[in-house]
Structures are given as C-alpha cells and as structure tokens.
Amino acid sequence: MLDIKLIRENPDFVRKGLAAKKEKDRIGEILTLDEERRTLIFAVEELKAKKNQASAKIPQMKKAGEDASALLAEMKGVSDEVTSKDKRVSEIEEAINNILAYIPNLPHESVPVGMSAEENVEVRRWLPEGYKFEPDFKPLDHIQLGKKLNILDFERGAKVTGSGFPIYKGKGATLERALINFFLDMHINEHGYEEIFPPFLVNRDSMKGTGQIPKMEEDMYFIEKDGLYPIPTAEVPITNIYRDEVLAEKDLPVKYAGYSACFRREAGSYGKDSKGFLRVHQFNKVEMVKFVQPETSYDELEKLVKNAEDILQALQVPYRILMLCTGDLSFSAAKCYDIEVWSPAEQKWLEASSCSNFEGFQARRANIKFRKEENKKLEYIHTLNGSGLATSRLMVSLLENCQTPEGTIGIPKPLQKYTGFSIIG
RNA sequence: GGAGAGUUGGCAGAGUGGUUGAAUGCGGCGGUCUUGAAAACCGUUAAGGAUGUAAGUCCUUCCGGGGUUCGAAUCCCUGACUCUCCGCCA
The missing domain is CATH 3.30.930.10 (Bira Bifunctional Protein; Domain 2)
Known part of the structure; x- marks a missing residue:
C-alpha cells in the first residue's frame, strides 16, 4: 500500500514511479476521491462536535429540572445526518482503498528502468x-x-x-x-x-x-x-x-x-x-x-x-x-x-x-x-x-x-x- | 461436534446507558532528594484522522461488523479469537 499522503503531496513523483512499472495511472481518481473525503469529513465532524456538546448538556438540564425535549428533537435530526454522511465517508474510503490495494510499490531510484x-x-x-x-x-x-x-x-x-x-x-x-x-x-x-x-x-x-x-x-x-x-x-x-x-x-x-x-x-x-x-x-x-x-x-x-x-x-x-x-x-x-x-x-x-x-x-x-x-x-x-x-x-x-x-x-x-x-x- | 466463560490503554485490572479516552496498580518517561544508586515523593504517560506555518482546536477508537437511543465500553443481533468441560482424533 502506498502512502496516501505521498500521493496527495507528490502525485507526479508517484505517477512517474508507477509508469516505470507499467502501471496504469489511477492517481487522478484517487485525488478526486480524497478531496471529496476531506470535505465531507470536515462537515461531519462539525456535526459530531455539536452532538457531543448536546450530550453533555442534556443530563445537566435534566438534573436542573429543565425541559430538554426541544434539544432532544433537534439532536435526532443531527444524528440522522451524521449517520448518512458517515456512511458516505466510508463508501469513499472503501473506494480509495480498493484502488490503493491494486497499486504496486514504487521502484527504488537505483532500479534500472526497463519494460521486461x-x-x-x-x-x-x-x-x-x-x-x-x-x-x-x-x-x-x-x-x-x-x-x-x-x-x-x-x-x-x-x-x-x-x-x-x-x-x-x-x-x-x-x-x-x-x-x-x-x-x-x-x-x-x-x-x-x-x-x-x-x-x-x-x-x-x-x-x-x-x-x-x-x-x-x-x-x-x-x-x-x-x-x-x-x-x-x-x-x-x-x-x-x-x-x-x-x-x-x-x-x-x-x-x-x-x-x-x-x-x-x-x-x-x-x-x-x-x-x-x-x-x-x-x-x-x-x-x-x-x-x-x-x-x-x-x-x-x-x-x-x-x-x-x-x-x-x-x-x-x-x-x-x-x-x-x-x-x-x-x-x-x-x-x-x-x-x-x-x-x-x-x-x-x-x-x-x-x-x-x-x-x-x-x-x-x-x-x-x-x-x-x-x-x-x-x-x-x-x-x-x-x-x-x-x-x-x-x-x-x-x-x-x-x-x-x-x-x-x-x-x-x-x-x-x-x-x-x-x-x- | 456439544455445553459454558471471556476479549477494556505497554501489561494487570475496575467500570452495566449520560462531560469515561476510560478508576487503580505495575511498567515507561521527566523531576525532587542523594556523592551515586535504590527507596520515597511530585509530575507525565495511546493511536489514527480533519484543520492550521505553528501553538492549538475538533473528530474517531474499550476484539470486528450491524442495531436500539438525543446519548453505548455499558443494552440487542452477528462474526472472529481465547479459555474450561465433554466427545472425536495424529
């Protein structure tokens, strides 16, 4: 497995190595998915933070005898959204890993370039x-x-x-x-x-x-x-x-x-x-x-x-x-x-x-x-x-x-x- | 193959729905003390991810997967593994 960070930061270096190994180029595909993944993670983590704050607040409200039902209802919606976004994230990650699993290692610089x-x-x-x-x-x-x-x-x-x-x-x-x-x-x-x-x-x-x-x-x-x-x-x-x-x-x-x-x-x-x-x-x-x-x-x-x-x-x-x-x-x-x-x-x-x-x-x-x-x-x-x-x-x-x-x-x-x-x- | 028990941080081990990433002990690291060491005492002690120059902030993770719930280490289902007893067997 290649390091996704290396692909993200040095795509051309990776492409060059893979080309020498006669490997078809799927780097662009990975980069697109990776971008999508990070955007999604950013959104979903924001929601999760909100959810965690509410989870801390709810027992406090209950203890104080306040009515938490509005917050409960709101969190129900947030929860659903988190679930669906999380699902999408793991789908993307699976897609990335599926490609990554088929990508071979890069040759060391001392290896002679050759076709066969x-x-x-x-x-x-x-x-x-x-x-x-x-x-x-x-x-x-x-x-x-x-x-x-x-x-x-x-x-x-x-x-x-x-x-x-x-x-x-x-x-x-x-x-x-x-x-x-x-x-x-x-x-x-x-x-x-x-x-x-x-x-x-x-x-x-x-x-x-x-x-x-x-x-x-x-x-x-x-x-x-x-x-x-x-x-x-x-x-x-x-x-x-x-x-x-x-x-x-x-x-x-x-x-x-x-x-x-x-x-x-x-x-x-x-x-x-x-x-x-x-x-x-x-x-x-x-x-x-x-x-x-x-x-x-x-x-x-x-x-x-x-x-x-x-x-x-x-x-x-x-x-x-x-x-x-x-x-x-x-x-x-x-x-x-x-x-x-x-x-x-x-x-x-x-x-x-x-x-x-x-x-x-x-x-x-x-x-x-x-x-x-x-x-x-x-x-x-x-x-x-x-x-x-x-x-x-x-x-x-x-x-x-x-x-x-x-x-x-x-x-x-x-x-x-x-x-x-x-x-x- | 049948019956039962278990899997929590480097290790041991608590924890049965609400700020628990998780008590306590051991180990590790740093320090105080000491001529030095030990002991004692104090502090510290996970990994992965997102974002950021950085400090940091946030998210995830208590065997894996799925579910219930506003909220799960804790409840339910399922899979893997480990152990005990019985059966079989080189």
Missing part, C-alpha cells in the same frame, strides 16, 4: 573453479536423471494429485530433506537468523498484508470451507507474525528463516517452462524474512543476497545475480535481485531465489511499526525477504551439475552429513 525481463541487469556471476557451461559429455536433464535413478516420479505425482505435484523417492526424498536442513542450519548457525516453522495455511488478512491479495488472487489456492489460503511462500506467515504490532527499535533487525512447502496455482502459465521441476504447484523453500529500520534496509538487502549466495557457493552451483528492472519488479517490491542457477541440460539460467526490499509497502498494508528510540514516535518498519533457497529449480541444477558421465550423482561434500550418502546410483 530482457532488461534486467546482471550484477555478477559466480562459477566453481574451472567450470564449463558445456560439459565434456552430453548431460542428462533432471527428468531423465530422476527416472533413471528412480528418485523422482512426476507421472505418479500427477496421478495422485495433478501435474506439478512431484513425488520425491528414496535418495531423492532424502536429498530434498537434506537440502532443507542444510539451508536452515546455515542461516541459523552462520547468518544469525532465528528459525520459524510457520503455519502452511493463512487467513485473508495475512494474504492482504504481504500483498498477494487482491491482485494475485488467481494464483492462490483457496480453501473455501474454512476461508484459508495455502501459502505461496513462507514470506506470508512469517511477515504477518508482526501484523498489527509495534516492535522496539532496540530489537531490530529481526531476522527469521523458515521452511515451508509452497503452493502456487500458476494460473495461465501452462505450457511455459512447465516440464519437471521447472514449474510446479508445490515446492519446498526456506525463506529469510527481515524487519529492519528504514535507514538500513538497502544494506540489509545486500546482506540477504549474500546469505543466499553462500549456500550456492558451498554447494558449488554456478549462478548469476540479476537486478530486476522496473518492468519486471513484483507487485510489492521496491528493489529485487533474482538469483539464477545454471542448468547444463537446458542450457539456461533458472530462477532459484528472489530477494526483495519492500520498504514500508507491506508494513503499511500489514500495519507493522516500530518505536523510535530517539523520539519515541511510531514509524512503519521496512520488510525484506528472500529465498534461501527454493529447492525445486536448485535441484535441477544440482542434479545436472553433479552428474558423472556414468549417470550417477555425486553429492556435494557439505551435504553428505545431511544425506548420509555420497553418491546416488
């Missing part, structure tokens, strides 16, 4: 020593490997549930579990995060708080009977931990890391990169979430990306970091880095992590504040989050990169104590 993913900027890349993008032998892709080694079963997953619900089997299941534990241990023991195991279903307020709803509603699963949403990422429950709360500045930054299964309908994206793990409806992810002071949020974003990179380096997985351009930024993000891992079989980069600074956008939606030490005032907090990491696409890269010419998989050293084996096949 084509214009994202590669910031850096990291490759294991002596890494070759084209291996000496013809690599099998992750689906072939999964089948050959009997560790992944996409077909039966589709039978049991539907397409995009993979089954991990035997050492594949163990590897998946090992990855999750490895990620969590690293964030907790080395990066200073506190572990959270969140609920996998959340209510509507939580989905609104982090910005998935209303705009991305179509991409969310929904359990109608209970009004609950299976989470698309642990970002939702973890960020909403502090919804409608005030944190103490001395406790910041608050850093949480948590595993969750993630559920996404991926509506409208059928047929696009949909084979195997490339696009699934359920996957596993460890998410890092931070609550920080506004002044520090961009430093914290850089650290967040490094925390994710540490994992890939430990696993010797080739990756690159992209700074998303304005046109590719997600709804709530002010700035975002994607981390993409290399798939030798696909011969392309696959998104495995997304690290974003939301500034106060989610905090305003979710009403998360902190109290400044300095002047004891309340201020909206800045929230950030990043995958560290999602296993599915990483699994593609990992299996393909760790395969031997014989078609077996060598488990990276740091993972072995989690898997209990060093080779699959």
